[in-house]
Amino acid sequence: MIEVKNLYKEFDGIQVLKGVSATFEKGKTNMIIGQSGSGKTVFLKCLLGLHTPEKGIISFDGRNYADLKTKQHRQLRQEMGMVFQGGALYDSLTVEENIMFPLKMFADKTFDEMLDRVNTVLKRVNLENVNAKFPAELSGGMQKRVSIARAIVMNPKYLFCDEPNSGLDPITATVIDNLIQEITKEYQMITVINSHDMNSVMEIGEKIIFLKDGVKAWEGSNKEIFKTENQAIVDFVYSSNLFKKVRQVYLNESK
Amino acid sequence: MNYIEHIGKYFIMLKQVFKKPQKWSVFKEMLFREIEDLGLKSLGIIVFISFFVGGVVAIQTALNVDNPFIPKYTIGFATKRSMILEFAPTFMSIILAGKVGSYISSSIGTMRVTEQIDALEVMGINSLNYLVLPKIIAALFFYPLLILLAMFLGIFGGYYAGILTGLFYSEDYIYGIQLDFNPYFIRYALIKTLIFAFVIATIPAYHGYYVKGGSLEVGRASTQAVVWTSVVIILLNYFLTQMLLG
Ligand SMILES: Nc1ncnc2c1ncn2[C@@H]1O[C@H](COP(=O)(O)OP(=O)(O)OP(=O)(O)O)[C@@H](O)[C@H]1O
Protein backbone atom coordinates (compact mmCIF):
# COMPACT_ATOMS: atom_id res chain seq x y z
CA MET A 1 0.00 0.00 0.00
CA ILE A 2 1.16 3.50 -0.77
CA GLU A 3 0.18 6.00 1.87
CA VAL A 4 0.32 9.73 1.33
CA LYS A 5 -0.37 12.04 4.23
CA ASN A 6 -0.80 15.76 4.14
CA LEU A 7 1.42 16.48 1.15
CA TYR A 8 2.52 20.06 0.49
CA LYS A 9 4.48 21.22 -2.53
CA GLU A 10 5.18 24.72 -3.77
CA PHE A 11 7.19 26.27 -6.58
CA ASP A 12 8.65 29.72 -6.06
CA GLY A 13 6.05 30.59 -3.45
CA ILE A 14 3.11 29.22 -5.43
CA GLN A 15 1.36 26.40 -3.56
CA VAL A 16 0.53 23.56 -5.95
CA LEU A 17 -0.36 20.86 -3.40
CA LYS A 18 -1.90 22.02 -0.15
CA GLY A 19 -2.18 19.00 2.08
CA VAL A 20 -3.20 16.04 -0.06
CA SER A 21 -3.75 12.65 1.58
CA ALA A 22 -4.52 9.39 -0.16
CA THR A 23 -3.96 5.65 -0.02
CA PHE A 24 -3.43 3.37 -2.97
CA GLU A 25 -4.00 -0.35 -2.77
CA LYS A 26 -2.60 -3.40 -4.45
CA GLY A 27 -4.20 -4.78 -7.59
CA LYS A 28 -6.28 -1.66 -8.14
CA THR A 29 -6.14 0.99 -10.81
CA ASN A 30 -6.09 4.23 -8.91
CA MET A 31 -6.68 7.44 -10.81
CA ILE A 32 -5.82 11.03 -10.14
CA ILE A 33 -8.04 13.39 -12.05
CA GLY A 34 -8.24 17.14 -12.24
CA GLN A 35 -7.98 20.06 -14.58
CA SER A 36 -4.85 20.86 -16.50
CA GLY A 37 -2.48 22.57 -14.09
CA SER A 38 -4.17 21.16 -11.00
CA GLY A 39 -0.99 19.40 -9.93
CA LYS A 40 -1.46 15.81 -11.09
CA THR A 41 2.01 15.52 -12.52
CA VAL A 42 3.52 17.25 -9.52
CA PHE A 43 1.73 14.80 -7.23
CA LEU A 44 3.00 11.82 -9.17
CA LYS A 45 6.53 13.18 -9.27
CA CYS A 46 6.44 13.61 -5.49
CA LEU A 47 5.56 9.93 -5.20
CA LEU A 48 8.44 9.07 -7.51
CA GLY A 49 10.83 11.21 -5.53
CA LEU A 50 11.55 13.51 -8.46
CA HIS A 51 10.14 16.42 -6.45
CA THR A 52 10.80 16.81 -2.75
CA PRO A 53 7.66 17.94 -0.93
CA GLU A 54 7.97 20.62 1.75
CA LYS A 55 5.72 18.72 4.11
CA GLY A 56 3.97 15.40 4.28
CA ILE A 57 4.64 11.70 4.46
CA ILE A 58 4.90 9.25 1.59
CA SER A 59 5.36 5.63 2.48
CA PHE A 60 5.67 2.56 0.30
CA ASP A 61 4.54 -0.56 2.14
CA GLY A 62 5.74 0.95 5.38
CA ARG A 63 8.94 2.46 4.01
CA ASN A 64 8.84 6.17 4.62
CA TYR A 65 10.45 7.94 1.70
CA ALA A 66 11.96 10.73 3.76
CA ASP A 67 13.75 8.28 6.07
CA LEU A 68 15.64 6.58 3.25
CA LYS A 69 19.20 7.32 2.14
CA THR A 70 20.07 8.06 -1.49
CA LYS A 71 21.15 4.48 -2.04
CA GLN A 72 17.93 3.12 -0.54
CA HIS A 73 15.95 5.55 -2.69
CA ARG A 74 17.59 4.08 -5.74
CA GLN A 75 16.74 0.58 -4.55
CA LEU A 76 13.14 1.52 -3.91
CA ARG A 77 12.96 3.07 -7.34
CA GLN A 78 13.98 -0.19 -8.91
CA GLU A 79 10.60 -1.46 -7.71
CA MET A 80 8.81 1.33 -9.59
CA GLY A 81 7.81 1.65 -13.20
CA MET A 82 6.80 4.94 -14.75
CA VAL A 83 5.09 5.83 -17.98
CA PHE A 84 5.81 9.50 -18.58
CA GLN A 85 3.40 11.97 -20.13
CA GLY A 86 5.60 12.24 -23.21
CA GLY A 87 6.86 8.66 -23.23
CA ALA A 88 10.44 9.64 -22.33
CA LEU A 89 11.93 6.85 -24.38
CA TYR A 90 15.70 7.11 -24.83
CA ASP A 91 15.88 8.34 -28.38
CA SER A 92 19.43 7.17 -29.01
CA LEU A 93 18.43 3.59 -28.24
CA THR A 94 16.28 1.17 -30.22
CA VAL A 95 13.01 -0.18 -28.83
CA GLU A 96 14.76 -3.35 -27.75
CA GLU A 97 17.61 -1.46 -26.08
CA ASN A 98 15.14 0.86 -24.37
CA ILE A 99 13.28 -1.98 -22.75
CA MET A 100 16.39 -4.00 -22.04
CA PHE A 101 18.10 -1.04 -20.39
CA PRO A 102 16.85 -1.52 -16.81
CA LEU A 103 17.61 -5.23 -17.07
CA LYS A 104 21.15 -4.55 -18.22
CA MET A 105 21.60 -2.13 -15.39
CA PHE A 106 20.16 -4.19 -12.55
CA ALA A 107 19.48 -7.79 -13.49
CA ASP A 108 22.16 -10.45 -13.58
CA LYS A 109 20.97 -12.16 -16.70
CA THR A 110 22.53 -13.35 -19.92
CA PHE A 111 21.72 -11.49 -23.10
CA ASP A 112 19.40 -14.25 -24.29
CA GLU A 113 17.46 -14.25 -21.04
CA MET A 114 17.10 -10.48 -21.25
CA LEU A 115 15.99 -10.65 -24.87
CA ASP A 116 13.46 -13.24 -23.90
CA ARG A 117 12.03 -10.98 -21.25
CA VAL A 118 11.96 -8.01 -23.64
CA ASN A 119 10.01 -10.01 -26.20
CA THR A 120 7.61 -11.20 -23.52
CA VAL A 121 6.70 -7.68 -22.43
CA LEU A 122 6.55 -6.43 -26.01
CA LYS A 123 4.08 -9.17 -26.78
CA ARG A 124 2.15 -8.22 -23.64
CA VAL A 125 1.62 -4.71 -25.03
CA ASN A 126 0.73 -6.12 -28.45
CA LEU A 127 3.84 -4.98 -30.24
CA GLU A 128 5.90 -7.25 -32.40
CA ASN A 129 8.67 -6.79 -34.96
CA VAL A 130 9.61 -3.35 -33.71
CA ASN A 131 12.75 -4.39 -31.78
CA ALA A 132 15.19 -2.67 -34.11
CA LYS A 133 13.21 0.53 -34.58
CA PHE A 134 14.09 3.84 -32.94
CA PRO A 135 11.42 5.69 -30.94
CA ALA A 136 11.22 8.43 -33.57
CA GLU A 137 10.16 5.83 -36.11
CA LEU A 138 7.08 4.80 -34.09
CA SER A 139 3.61 6.31 -33.89
CA GLY A 140 2.50 8.00 -30.66
CA GLY A 141 0.45 5.03 -29.55
CA MET A 142 3.29 2.63 -30.22
CA GLN A 143 5.66 4.84 -28.24
CA LYS A 144 3.23 4.77 -25.31
CA ARG A 145 3.12 1.00 -25.49
CA VAL A 146 6.89 0.71 -25.60
CA SER A 147 6.97 3.02 -22.62
CA ILE A 148 4.57 0.73 -20.75
CA ALA A 149 6.63 -2.29 -21.74
CA ARG A 150 9.75 -0.61 -20.38
CA ALA A 151 7.95 0.28 -17.17
CA ILE A 152 6.87 -3.31 -16.47
CA VAL A 153 9.98 -5.14 -17.64
CA MET A 154 11.43 -5.29 -14.12
CA ASN A 155 8.18 -6.60 -12.63
CA PRO A 156 7.60 -3.47 -10.58
CA LYS A 157 5.52 -3.39 -7.45
CA TYR A 158 4.40 0.14 -8.21
CA LEU A 159 3.34 1.42 -11.61
CA PHE A 160 2.77 5.10 -12.33
CA CYS A 161 1.29 6.43 -15.54
CA ASP A 162 1.05 10.11 -16.42
CA GLU A 163 -1.78 10.52 -18.91
CA PRO A 164 -1.03 7.24 -20.68
CA ASN A 165 -3.64 7.78 -23.39
CA SER A 166 -3.56 11.50 -24.07
CA GLY A 167 -3.31 12.26 -27.75
CA LEU A 168 -4.49 8.82 -28.82
CA ASP A 169 -7.55 7.84 -30.84
CA PRO A 170 -10.46 6.39 -28.79
CA ILE A 171 -9.78 2.80 -29.82
CA THR A 172 -6.07 2.86 -29.00
CA ALA A 173 -6.82 4.77 -25.81
CA THR A 174 -9.22 2.07 -24.66
CA VAL A 175 -6.74 -0.65 -25.58
CA ILE A 176 -4.09 1.03 -23.45
CA ASP A 177 -6.47 1.57 -20.53
CA ASN A 178 -7.50 -2.06 -20.54
CA LEU A 179 -3.92 -3.15 -20.89
CA ILE A 180 -2.92 -1.18 -17.80
CA GLN A 181 -5.82 -2.58 -15.82
CA GLU A 182 -5.06 -6.13 -16.93
CA ILE A 183 -1.41 -6.02 -16.01
CA THR A 184 -2.28 -4.40 -12.71
CA LYS A 185 -4.44 -7.42 -11.86
CA GLU A 186 -2.05 -9.91 -13.39
CA TYR A 187 1.05 -8.74 -11.49
CA GLN A 188 -0.86 -7.42 -8.44
CA MET A 189 0.80 -4.01 -8.75
CA ILE A 190 -0.18 -0.76 -7.13
CA THR A 191 -1.05 1.40 -10.10
CA VAL A 192 -1.57 5.15 -10.04
CA ILE A 193 -2.75 6.83 -13.24
CA ASN A 194 -3.05 10.53 -13.99
CA SER A 195 -5.79 11.35 -16.40
CA HIS A 196 -8.25 13.89 -17.57
CA ASP A 197 -9.81 11.54 -20.04
CA MET A 198 -13.34 10.82 -18.77
CA ASN A 199 -13.58 7.69 -20.86
CA SER A 200 -10.75 6.01 -19.02
CA VAL A 201 -11.99 7.31 -15.68
CA MET A 202 -15.32 5.59 -16.27
CA GLU A 203 -13.71 2.46 -17.70
CA ILE A 204 -10.96 1.64 -15.24
CA GLY A 205 -11.17 4.09 -12.33
CA GLU A 206 -11.50 1.72 -9.40
CA LYS A 207 -10.44 4.47 -7.09
CA ILE A 208 -10.57 8.07 -8.17
CA ILE A 209 -9.00 11.06 -6.50
CA PHE A 210 -10.09 14.45 -7.73
CA LEU A 211 -7.61 17.27 -7.24
CA LYS A 212 -8.78 20.84 -7.25
CA ASP A 213 -6.97 23.97 -6.12
CA GLY A 214 -4.26 21.89 -4.51
CA VAL A 215 -6.53 19.74 -2.33
CA LYS A 216 -8.39 16.48 -2.69
CA ALA A 217 -11.91 17.64 -3.53
CA TRP A 218 -13.48 14.22 -3.95
CA GLU A 219 -12.66 10.54 -3.67
CA GLY A 220 -14.57 7.47 -4.80
CA SER A 221 -14.98 4.84 -7.49
CA ASN A 222 -16.24 5.03 -11.07
CA LYS A 223 -19.57 3.65 -9.89
CA GLU A 224 -19.95 6.35 -7.29
CA ILE A 225 -19.01 9.13 -9.66
CA PHE A 226 -22.44 8.86 -11.34
CA LYS A 227 -24.33 9.24 -8.11
CA THR A 228 -22.30 11.87 -6.36
CA GLU A 229 -23.86 15.21 -5.56
CA ASN A 230 -20.47 16.86 -4.97
CA GLN A 231 -20.71 20.01 -7.08
CA ALA A 232 -16.99 20.33 -7.87
CA ILE A 233 -16.70 16.89 -9.40
CA VAL A 234 -20.06 17.10 -11.16
CA ASP A 235 -18.93 20.34 -12.79
CA PHE A 236 -15.64 18.74 -13.82
CA VAL A 237 -16.80 15.35 -15.04
CA TYR A 238 -20.05 16.44 -16.61
CA SER A 239 -18.76 19.50 -18.37
CA SER A 240 -19.64 17.95 -21.74
CA ASN A 241 -23.25 17.47 -22.84
CA LEU A 242 -22.55 13.91 -23.80
CA PHE A 243 -21.54 12.98 -20.28
CA LYS A 244 -24.48 14.89 -18.83
CA LYS A 245 -26.75 12.68 -20.90
CA VAL A 246 -24.85 9.54 -19.94
CA ARG A 247 -25.31 10.46 -16.32
CA GLN A 248 -29.03 11.02 -16.79
CA VAL A 249 -29.42 7.64 -18.44
CA TYR A 250 -27.43 5.97 -15.68
CA LEU A 251 -29.40 7.61 -12.90
CA ASN A 252 -32.75 6.77 -14.55
CA GLU A 253 -31.71 3.16 -15.05
CA SER A 254 -30.63 2.67 -11.49
CA LYS A 255 -33.86 4.11 -10.12
CA MET B 1 21.38 32.77 -9.79
CA ASN B 2 24.69 34.50 -9.50
CA TYR B 3 28.11 33.21 -10.57
CA ILE B 4 29.05 31.88 -7.17
CA GLU B 5 25.89 29.80 -7.00
CA HIS B 6 26.54 28.38 -10.46
CA ILE B 7 30.10 27.47 -9.53
CA GLY B 8 28.89 25.80 -6.34
CA LYS B 9 26.21 23.87 -8.20
CA TYR B 10 28.81 22.82 -10.79
CA PHE B 11 31.02 21.27 -8.12
CA ILE B 12 28.06 19.57 -6.44
CA MET B 13 27.26 18.11 -9.84
CA LEU B 14 30.83 16.80 -10.16
CA LYS B 15 30.46 15.03 -6.84
CA GLN B 16 27.56 13.03 -8.25
CA VAL B 17 29.45 12.41 -11.49
CA PHE B 18 32.48 10.89 -9.80
CA LYS B 19 30.76 7.90 -8.26
CA LYS B 20 31.49 4.33 -9.07
CA PRO B 21 29.47 3.31 -12.16
CA GLN B 22 26.51 1.16 -11.18
CA LYS B 23 27.27 -1.41 -13.83
CA TRP B 24 30.66 -1.65 -15.52
CA SER B 25 29.39 -3.32 -18.67
CA VAL B 26 26.94 -0.47 -19.25
CA PHE B 27 29.65 2.08 -18.50
CA LYS B 28 32.00 0.47 -21.00
CA GLU B 29 29.33 0.50 -23.67
CA MET B 30 28.69 4.21 -23.04
CA LEU B 31 32.41 4.95 -23.06
CA PHE B 32 32.88 3.48 -26.54
CA ARG B 33 29.85 5.36 -27.76
CA GLU B 34 31.29 8.63 -26.41
CA ILE B 35 34.75 7.99 -27.82
CA GLU B 36 33.07 7.73 -31.18
CA ASP B 37 30.74 10.72 -30.73
CA LEU B 38 33.13 13.11 -29.03
CA GLY B 39 36.44 11.88 -30.42
CA LEU B 40 36.34 10.10 -33.75
CA LYS B 41 33.65 12.39 -35.12
CA SER B 42 35.87 15.41 -34.39
CA LEU B 43 38.83 13.95 -36.23
CA GLY B 44 37.88 15.45 -39.60
CA ILE B 45 37.57 19.05 -38.47
CA ILE B 46 40.78 18.89 -36.42
CA VAL B 47 42.74 17.43 -39.35
CA PHE B 48 41.36 20.04 -41.70
CA ILE B 49 41.88 23.07 -39.48
CA SER B 50 45.30 22.18 -38.07
CA PHE B 51 46.74 21.48 -41.50
CA PHE B 52 45.65 24.84 -42.88
CA VAL B 53 46.50 26.82 -39.76
CA GLY B 54 50.02 25.37 -39.86
CA GLY B 55 50.28 26.41 -43.50
CA VAL B 56 49.09 29.95 -42.77
CA VAL B 57 51.46 30.38 -39.81
CA ALA B 58 54.40 29.30 -42.00
CA ILE B 59 53.40 31.65 -44.83
CA GLN B 60 52.85 34.57 -42.47
CA THR B 61 56.20 34.02 -40.82
CA ALA B 62 57.91 33.73 -44.20
CA LEU B 63 56.37 36.97 -45.41
CA ASN B 64 57.45 38.77 -42.26
CA VAL B 65 61.07 37.61 -42.16
CA ASP B 66 62.41 38.91 -45.43
CA ASN B 67 65.16 40.60 -43.43
CA PRO B 68 68.42 38.91 -44.58
CA PHE B 69 69.80 38.92 -41.03
CA ILE B 70 67.04 36.59 -39.80
CA PRO B 71 67.87 33.02 -40.82
CA LYS B 72 65.30 31.21 -42.98
CA TYR B 73 65.04 28.31 -40.56
CA THR B 74 63.15 30.67 -38.25
CA ILE B 75 60.04 29.88 -40.30
CA GLY B 76 60.09 26.18 -39.40
CA PHE B 77 61.08 26.95 -35.86
CA ALA B 78 58.30 29.49 -35.31
CA THR B 79 55.67 27.28 -36.90
CA LYS B 80 56.67 24.35 -34.73
CA ARG B 81 56.69 26.39 -31.53
CA SER B 82 53.38 28.08 -32.11
CA MET B 83 51.68 24.87 -33.14
CA ILE B 84 52.95 22.95 -30.11
CA LEU B 85 52.51 25.68 -27.52
CA GLU B 86 49.26 27.34 -28.54
CA PHE B 87 47.60 26.48 -31.80
CA ALA B 88 47.22 22.77 -31.18
CA PRO B 89 46.28 22.72 -27.48
CA THR B 90 44.38 25.99 -27.12
CA PHE B 91 43.04 26.84 -30.55
CA MET B 92 41.91 23.29 -31.22
CA SER B 93 40.30 23.08 -27.78
CA ILE B 94 38.27 26.15 -28.61
CA ILE B 95 37.19 24.48 -31.84
CA LEU B 96 36.24 21.38 -29.85
CA ALA B 97 34.39 23.51 -27.31
CA GLY B 98 32.23 24.76 -30.15
CA LYS B 99 31.66 21.44 -31.83
CA VAL B 100 31.56 19.01 -28.93
CA GLY B 101 30.31 21.48 -26.31
CA SER B 102 27.14 22.29 -28.22
CA TYR B 103 26.60 18.59 -28.90
CA ILE B 104 26.94 17.65 -25.24
CA SER B 105 24.71 20.38 -23.88
CA SER B 106 22.01 19.96 -26.48
CA SER B 107 21.90 16.19 -26.18
CA ILE B 108 21.75 16.25 -22.38
CA GLY B 109 19.40 19.24 -22.44
CA THR B 110 17.02 17.44 -24.79
CA MET B 111 17.05 14.46 -22.47
CA ARG B 112 16.15 16.79 -19.63
CA VAL B 113 13.21 18.53 -21.29
CA THR B 114 11.78 15.28 -22.70
CA GLU B 115 11.94 13.73 -19.20
CA GLN B 116 14.48 11.10 -20.26
CA ILE B 117 16.65 12.12 -17.32
CA ASP B 118 13.67 11.72 -14.99
CA ALA B 119 13.13 8.30 -16.53
CA LEU B 120 16.72 7.37 -15.67
CA GLU B 121 16.32 8.60 -12.12
CA VAL B 122 13.03 6.77 -11.70
CA MET B 123 14.76 3.55 -12.65
CA GLY B 124 17.18 4.14 -9.80
CA ILE B 125 20.05 5.25 -12.00
CA ASN B 126 22.47 8.03 -11.07
CA SER B 127 21.86 9.99 -14.26
CA LEU B 128 24.85 12.33 -13.84
CA ASN B 129 27.23 9.45 -13.34
CA TYR B 130 25.71 7.51 -16.21
CA LEU B 131 25.66 10.40 -18.69
CA VAL B 132 28.65 12.54 -17.82
CA LEU B 133 31.41 10.28 -16.51
CA PRO B 134 31.87 8.40 -19.81
CA LYS B 135 32.08 11.75 -21.60
CA ILE B 136 34.84 12.96 -19.27
CA ILE B 137 36.85 9.77 -19.59
CA ALA B 138 36.41 9.71 -23.37
CA ALA B 139 37.59 13.31 -23.67
CA LEU B 140 40.55 12.81 -21.32
CA PHE B 141 41.62 9.76 -23.25
CA PHE B 142 41.04 10.94 -26.79
CA TYR B 143 41.79 14.67 -26.87
CA PRO B 144 45.52 14.34 -26.13
CA LEU B 145 45.73 12.08 -29.18
CA LEU B 146 43.80 14.60 -31.25
CA ILE B 147 46.05 17.43 -30.12
CA LEU B 148 49.24 15.46 -30.87
CA LEU B 149 47.85 14.81 -34.30
CA ALA B 150 47.04 18.50 -34.70
CA MET B 151 50.64 19.42 -33.80
CA PHE B 152 52.03 17.02 -36.35
CA LEU B 153 49.61 18.07 -39.08
CA GLY B 154 50.14 21.77 -38.39
CA ILE B 155 53.87 21.41 -38.77
CA PHE B 156 53.35 19.30 -41.86
CA GLY B 157 50.93 21.91 -43.22
CA GLY B 158 53.66 24.50 -42.89
CA TYR B 159 56.08 22.31 -44.78
CA TYR B 160 53.59 21.75 -47.54
CA ALA B 161 52.83 25.46 -47.78
CA GLY B 162 56.53 26.06 -48.43
CA ILE B 163 56.52 23.59 -51.29
CA LEU B 164 53.35 25.06 -52.80
CA THR B 165 54.25 28.73 -52.51
CA GLY B 166 58.01 28.51 -52.95
CA LEU B 167 58.43 31.11 -50.18
CA PHE B 168 61.08 29.02 -48.35
CA TYR B 169 63.15 25.90 -48.84
CA SER B 170 62.12 22.56 -47.36
CA GLU B 171 65.66 22.01 -46.03
CA ASP B 172 65.51 25.25 -44.01
CA TYR B 173 62.08 24.37 -42.70
CA ILE B 174 63.13 20.88 -41.63
CA TYR B 175 66.25 22.26 -39.99
CA GLY B 176 64.05 24.79 -38.18
CA ILE B 177 61.62 22.26 -36.79
CA GLN B 178 64.47 20.10 -35.46
CA LEU B 179 66.15 23.02 -33.77
CA ASP B 180 66.11 23.28 -29.98
CA PHE B 181 63.60 20.52 -29.43
CA ASN B 182 62.23 20.73 -25.90
CA PRO B 183 60.12 17.73 -24.79
CA TYR B 184 58.82 19.74 -21.84
CA PHE B 185 56.79 21.86 -24.27
CA ILE B 186 54.93 18.79 -25.46
CA ARG B 187 54.26 17.81 -21.89
CA TYR B 188 53.09 21.35 -21.15
CA ALA B 189 50.72 21.19 -24.11
CA LEU B 190 49.34 17.84 -23.02
CA ILE B 191 48.74 19.02 -19.46
CA LYS B 192 46.80 21.95 -20.86
CA THR B 193 44.88 19.64 -23.16
CA LEU B 194 43.83 17.36 -20.31
CA ILE B 195 42.52 20.28 -18.33
CA PHE B 196 40.70 21.71 -21.35
CA ALA B 197 39.26 18.27 -22.15
CA PHE B 198 37.78 18.13 -18.66
CA VAL B 199 36.29 21.61 -19.13
CA ILE B 200 34.88 20.73 -22.55
CA ALA B 201 33.11 17.67 -21.16
CA THR B 202 31.78 19.13 -17.93
CA ILE B 203 30.71 22.75 -18.48
CA PRO B 204 28.37 21.92 -21.38
CA ALA B 205 27.08 18.94 -19.39
CA TYR B 206 26.23 21.33 -16.56
CA HIS B 207 24.37 23.68 -18.89
CA GLY B 208 22.44 20.84 -20.49
CA TYR B 209 21.64 18.96 -17.31
CA TYR B 210 20.06 21.87 -15.46
CA VAL B 211 18.11 23.33 -18.37
CA LYS B 212 14.47 24.14 -17.68
CA GLY B 213 11.75 24.62 -20.26
CA GLY B 214 11.62 23.45 -23.85
CA SER B 215 13.63 23.27 -27.04
CA LEU B 216 14.16 27.02 -27.11
CA GLU B 217 15.90 26.88 -23.75
CA VAL B 218 17.96 23.91 -24.90
CA GLY B 219 19.24 25.99 -27.81
CA ARG B 220 19.98 28.89 -25.52
CA ALA B 221 21.75 26.61 -23.05
CA SER B 222 24.02 25.24 -25.72
CA THR B 223 25.00 28.72 -26.86
CA GLN B 224 25.73 29.60 -23.23
CA ALA B 225 27.69 26.40 -22.84
CA VAL B 226 29.95 27.16 -25.79
CA VAL B 227 30.53 30.73 -24.66
CA TRP B 228 31.39 29.76 -21.09
CA THR B 229 33.52 26.80 -22.10
CA SER B 230 35.56 29.07 -24.38
CA VAL B 231 35.89 31.79 -21.76
CA VAL B 232 37.06 29.30 -19.15
CA ILE B 233 39.56 27.75 -21.57
CA ILE B 234 41.03 31.14 -22.45
CA LEU B 235 41.31 32.16 -18.80
CA LEU B 236 42.77 28.84 -17.70
CA ASN B 237 45.19 29.02 -20.59
CA TYR B 238 46.46 32.34 -19.32
CA PHE B 239 47.03 31.06 -15.79
CA LEU B 240 48.42 27.71 -16.85
CA THR B 241 50.91 29.37 -19.18
CA GLN B 242 52.10 31.58 -16.37
CA MET B 243 52.28 28.68 -13.96
CA LEU B 244 53.93 26.13 -16.22
CA LEU B 245 56.21 28.32 -18.32
CA GLY B 246 56.62 31.48 -16.27
N1 LIG C 1 9.14 22.29 -12.11
C1 LIG C 1 8.21 23.23 -11.89
N2 LIG C 1 8.59 24.49 -11.54
C2 LIG C 1 7.66 25.44 -11.30
N3 LIG C 1 6.34 25.25 -11.38
C3 LIG C 1 5.90 24.02 -11.72
C4 LIG C 1 6.82 22.96 -11.99
N4 LIG C 1 6.10 21.85 -12.30
C5 LIG C 1 4.81 22.22 -12.23
N5 LIG C 1 4.67 23.52 -11.88
C6 LIG C 1 3.40 24.22 -11.69
O1 LIG C 1 2.56 23.42 -10.93
C7 LIG C 1 1.23 23.46 -11.41
C8 LIG C 1 0.71 22.06 -11.65
O2 LIG C 1 1.39 21.48 -12.75
P1 LIG C 1 1.18 19.99 -13.20
O3 LIG C 1 2.17 19.72 -14.28
O4 LIG C 1 1.22 19.09 -12.03
O5 LIG C 1 -0.27 20.01 -13.81
P2 LIG C 1 -1.10 18.78 -14.36
O6 LIG C 1 -2.26 18.61 -13.47
O7 LIG C 1 -0.23 17.61 -14.57
O8 LIG C 1 -1.60 19.35 -15.74
P3 LIG C 1 -1.76 18.60 -17.17
O9 LIG C 1 -3.05 17.89 -17.10
O10 LIG C 1 -1.81 19.74 -18.13
O11 LIG C 1 -0.58 17.72 -17.35
C9 LIG C 1 1.26 24.34 -12.66
O12 LIG C 1 0.75 25.59 -12.31
C10 LIG C 1 2.70 24.44 -13.01
O13 LIG C 1 2.97 25.72 -13.53
Ligand SMILES: [Mg+2]
Ligand atom coordinates in the same frame (compact mmCIF):
# COMPACT_ATOMS: atom_id res chain seq x y z
MG1 LIG D 1 0.55 16.59 -16.20
